[in-house]
Amino acid sequence: xxxxxxxxxxxxxxxxxxxxxxxxxxxxxxxxxxxxxxxxxxxxxxxxxxxxxxxxxxxxxxxxxxxxxxxxxxxxxxxxxxxxxxxxxxxxxxxxxxxxxxxxxxxxxxxxxxxxxxxxxxxxxxxxxxxxxxxxxxxxxxxxxxxxxxxxxxxxxxxxxxxxxxxxxxxxxxxxxxxxxxxxxxxxxxxxxxxxxxxxxxxxxxxxxxxxxxxxxxxxxxxxxxxxxxxxxxxxxxxxxxxxxxxxxxxxxxxxxxxxxxxxxxxxxxxxxxxxxxxxxxxxxxxxxxxxxxxxxxxxxxxxxxxxxxxxxxxxxxxxxxxxxxxxxxxxxxxxxxxxxxxxxxxxxxxxxxxxxxxxxxxxxxxxxxxx
Amino acid sequence: xxxxxxxxxxxxxxxxxxxxxxxxxxxxxxxxxxxxxxxxxxxxxxxxxxxxxxxxxxxxxxxxxxxxxxxxxxxxxxxxxxxxxxxxxxxxxxxxxxxxxxxxxxxxxxxxxxxxxxxxxxxxxxxxxxxxxxxxxxxxxxxxxxxxxxxxxxxxxxxxxxxxxxxxxxxxxxxxxxxxxxxxxxxxxxxxxxxxxxxxxxxxxxxxxxxxxxxxxxxxxxxxxxxxxxxxxxxxxxxxxxxxxxxxxxxxxxxxxxxxxxxxxxxxxxxxxxxxxxxxxxxxxxxxxxxxxxxxxxxxxxxxxxxxxxxxxxxxxxxxxxxxxxxxxxxxxxxxxxxxxxxxxxxxxxxxxxxxxxxxxxxxxxxxxxxxxxxxxxxxxxxxxxxxxxxxxxxxxxx
Ligand SMILES: Cc1cc2nc3c(=O)[nH]c(=O)nc-3n(C[C@H](O)[C@H](O)[C@H](O)COP(=O)(O)OP(=O)(O)OC[C@H]3O[C@@H](n4cnc5c(N)ncnc54)[C@H](O)[C@@H]3O)c2cc1C
Numbered sequence: 001x002x003x004x005x006x007x008x009x010x011x012x013x014x015x016x017x018x019x020x021x022x023x024x025x026x027x028x029x030x031x032x033x034x035x036x037x038x039x040x041x042x043x044x045x046x047x048x049x050x051x052x053x054x055x056x057x058x059x060x061x062x063x064x065x066x067x068x069x070x071x072x073x074x075x076x077x078x079x080x081x082x083x084x085x086x087x088x089x090x091x092x093x094x095x096x097x098x099x100x101x102x103x104x105x106x107x108x109x110x111x112x113x114x115x116x117x118x119x120x121x122x123x124x125x126x127x128x129x130x131x132x133x134x135x136x137x138x139x140x141x142x143x144x145x146x147x148x149x150x151x152x153x154x155x156x157x158x159x160x161x162x163x164x165x166x167x168x169x170x171x172x173x174x175x176x177x178x179x180x181x182x183x184x185x186x187x188x189x190x191x192x193x194x195x196x197x198x199x200x201x202x203x204x205x206x207x208x209x210x211x212x213x214x215x216x217x218x219x220x221x222x223x224x225x226x227x228x229x230x231x232x233x234x235x236x237x238x239x240x241x242x243x244x245x246x247x248x249x250x251x252x253x254x255x256x257x258x259x260x261x262x263x264x265x266x267x268x269x270x271x272x273x274x275x276x277x278x279x280x281x282x283x284x285x286x287x288x289x290x291x292x293x294x295x296x297x298x299x300x301x302x303x304x305x306x307x308x309x310x311x312x313x314x315x316x317x318x319x320x321x322x323x324x325x326x327x328x329x330x331x332x333x334x335x336x337x338x339x340x341x342x343x344x345x346x347x348x349x350x351x352x353x354x355x356x357x358x359x360x361x362x363x364x365x366x367x368x369x370x371x372x
Numbered sequence: 373x374x375x376x377x378x379x380x381x382x383x384x385x386x387x388x389x390x391x392x393x394x395x396x397x398x399x400x401x402x403x404x405x406x407x408x409x410x411x412x413x414x415x416x417x418x419x420x421x422x423x424x425x426x427x428x429x430x431x432x433x434x435x436x437x438x439x440x441x442x443x444x445x446x447x448x449x450x451x452x453x454x455x456x457x458x459x460x461x462x463x464x465x466x467x468x469x470x471x472x473x474x475x476x477x478x479x480x481x482x483x484x485x486x487x488x489x490x491x492x493x494x495x496x497x498x499x500x501x502x503x504x505x506x507x508x509x510x511x512x513x514x515x516x517x518x519x520x521x522x523x524x525x526x527x528x529x530x531x532x533x534x535x536x537x538x539x540x541x542x543x544x545x546x547x548x549x550x551x552x553x554x555x556x557x558x559x560x561x562x563x564x565x566x567x568x569x570x571x572x573x574x575x576x577x578x579x580x581x582x583x584x585x586x587x588x589x590x591x592x593x594x595x596x597x598x599x600x601x602x603x604x605x606x607x608x609x610x611x612x613x614x615x616x617x618x619x620x621x622x623x624x625x626x627x628x629x630x631x632x633x634x635x636x637x638x639x640x641x642x643x644x645x646x647x648x649x650x651x652x653x654x655x656x657x658x659x660x661x662x663x664x665x666x667x668x669x670x671x672x673x674x675x676x677x678x679x680x681x682x683x684x685x686x687x688x689x690x691x692x693x694x695x696x697x698x699x700x701x702x703x704x705x706x707x708x709x710x711x712x713x714x715x716x717x718x719x720x721x722x723x724x725x726x727x728x729x730x731x732x733x734x735x736x737x738x739x740x741x742x743x744x745x746x747x748x749x750x751x752x753x754x755x756x757x758x759x760x761x762x763x764x765x766x767x768x769x770x771x
Binding site for chain 2: 361
């Protein structure tokens with residue numbers, strides 16, 4: 001086999017429909033999830049604003065973007081979902097969109113079952129009535145998806161993102177994939193204290209539970225891998241939105257903040273750092289769009305596009321958030337200023353669905369650039 | 373822009389050109405001249421000047437059609453300064469006579485151009501230039517030019533030059549400059565090779581001593597040369613191609629091939645660094661592709677300003693890694709003989725050459741530092757640094 005050449009000519013722009021969707025999501029979040037609201041909600045111990053999620057999931061129809069119309073969804077795709085993720089990243093809103101409407105939904109879609117329990121569950125997810133999450137550690141990379149199919153239904157899984165919001169857990173085991181209701185006997189979801197305040201993590205313990213088997217090990221492994229690939233791919237859009245917010249706010253702040261009788265943003269050492277960041281954000285946009293487009297098209301290029309986007313965008317988001325804190329000076333270190341929410345989300349995102357290093361390994365494998 | 377010219381029309385004209393001048397039996401120059409006359413040189417140029425007044429996005433249609441038929445091209449690398457800088461400036465500011473005289477041989481490649489801008493005392497601060505142009509005393513209206521230019525690429529092969537010179541030292545520096553077309557064969561023009569870091573002399577020093585330039589070779593009004601030069605410089609930086617680059621199309625492709633073919637060279641450290649650069653090169657390629665799609669869709673963004681920065685850094689890092697990867701072979705260099713090449717050829721040479729030559733990528737055409745200033749101020753809207761050279765007469769500035 002020769003290394004991959006590009007199989008699919010990507011469309012890297014945003015369509016008008018996508019821009020309309022962006023406006024709808026952005027104005028909803030501006031109304032209901034500004035920074036003080038987000039800070040207040042993470043402190044309240046009930047991170048999710050159910051009404052906001054209802055408006056986003058059912059009102060705008062975001063929860064069903066990936067689901068075909070005949071299964072009760074919007075029949076859109078990963079390009080549109082990526083735009084929603086971008087906006088959610090821009091406002092670091094706690095919402096189980098990526099975990100439920102993207103990863104869990106794509107796992108179920110990949111099973112190809114239109115009816116039966118998987119179809120029923122998809123219908124609930126698409127309508128925003130239910131939230132499901134894949135019960136694997138948030139750090140699991142797509143390349144480790146198949147390996148996640150091991151063990152039995154009796155198990156403890158740590159670091160499961162958004163499990164506290166889930167009605168249903170999708171649990172991979174050696175015998176296949178199971179759906180387990182979180183409200184049932186033998187299921188405990190123990191919240192963890194997470195670095196990222198805006199995406200709750202929990203330890204899930206299953207003991208003597210009965211689940212509904214959704215798939216045999218073979219198709220289950222492929223479906224879990226596909227779900228994780230979508231998650232990693234669209235996470236790049238979250239990182240893009242986050243980085244863009246950090247840059248915009250930093251530029252705004254340094255234009256207004258005066259020291260030494262001039263705006264600090266007129267000092268060249270700062271201007272150059274912000275210009276470098278701008279270039280990285282512009283590049284992250286191309287990488288993130290490419291991943292979303294490849295996923296949407298079901299292109300054979302998707303694994304590489306996703307690995308490239310993750311290897312690049314996670315670093316950009318962390319860098320942008322770190323610069324945001326630094327260039328805000330003392331204010332950047334305060335709890336009151338939202339910069340810390342972005343830094344925490346960016347750093348956690350750099351581990352989620354595989355670190356940059358893990359994704360570079362994937363590039364090495366796909367492009368036949370092996371280690372010594 | 374003419375509404376009648378669409379992709380189908382452009383394809384028809386391309387077929388017509390190929391039928392009338394089959395590449396297999398037509399001489400290179402004859403073909404290129406016919407192509408210019410058919411309006412297929414740069415389709416967005418006016419009719420009669422090598423174009424069709426068509427949307428720029430149709431150029432790839434022509435290029436693809438001609439490439440598929442094996443038509444000769446005008447080797448844009450050799451005439452890059454003419455194509456990328458002189459032509460748009462002449463189109464924007466030239467008289468009809470100047471456009472008729474210069475554009476055709478420029479595009480065909482019969483006449484190579486160079487850029488007499490930089491001086492020993494004026495590089496990034498180009499408007500500080502000291503080369504003087506004064507009216508001849510004989511009443512002809514001619515200009516007499518004296519001064520020194522430096523780092524002039526291709527001056528040794530150029531027939532013409534775009535030149536900026538000071539025509540009024542008593543006004544602030546940006547206001548006393550005029551823009552000329554200089555005949556490189558005129559008496560008083562002396563080109564001396566300037567050997568560079570690679571051992572060869574791709575650029576030159578140019579001494580101008582009493583060079584007479586007729587007034588009809590001035591571009592734009594007297595004293596407004598800075599405005600004209602802005603057009604040249606803007607075009608210099610956005611000349612990012614319309615063509616799609618394949619994956620591993622740039623320098624990273626050479627490194628990746630070496631990696632695959634020579635397992636003995638592999639180390640863990642180099643592996644991680646190479647993969648990081650591979651990813652960055654792929655992302656830069658996608659960013660360029662996104663920019664191209666924006667241009668085609670008629671929604672150009674500011675991304676172009678960043679691409680030169682990105683490619684300069686990547687070329688330098690990748691070529692640096694390549695030298696290390698080659699180990700024993702990386703210790704060698706092909707040839708230090710002083711030569712005067714006609715074009716810059718990154719791919720045809722060895723890793724050491726690439727490493728050394730790519731150092732120029734962040735200096736030529738505006739340094740990376742200056743480009744970062746431009747991005748910060750024009751794209752991000754950050755405040756300019758206080759400066760004291762805007763209102764003082766040029767002659768009163770410290771040099
Ligand atoms: C290979 C090559 C080919 C070239 N070909 C041509 C040509 O054909 N025609 C032509 O006219 N010129 C040509 N040049 C010249 C080129 O345009 C200048 O070298 C360039 O504009 C920089 O000017 P300088 O060399 O005077 O450096 P300087 O302006 O003296 O800069 C020195 C250092 O200071 C930094 N610096 C300067 N100003 C600022 C600022 N405001 N903020 C921050 N940092 C700053 C620079 O980035 C640089 O690092 C060529 C140069 C090279 C390397």
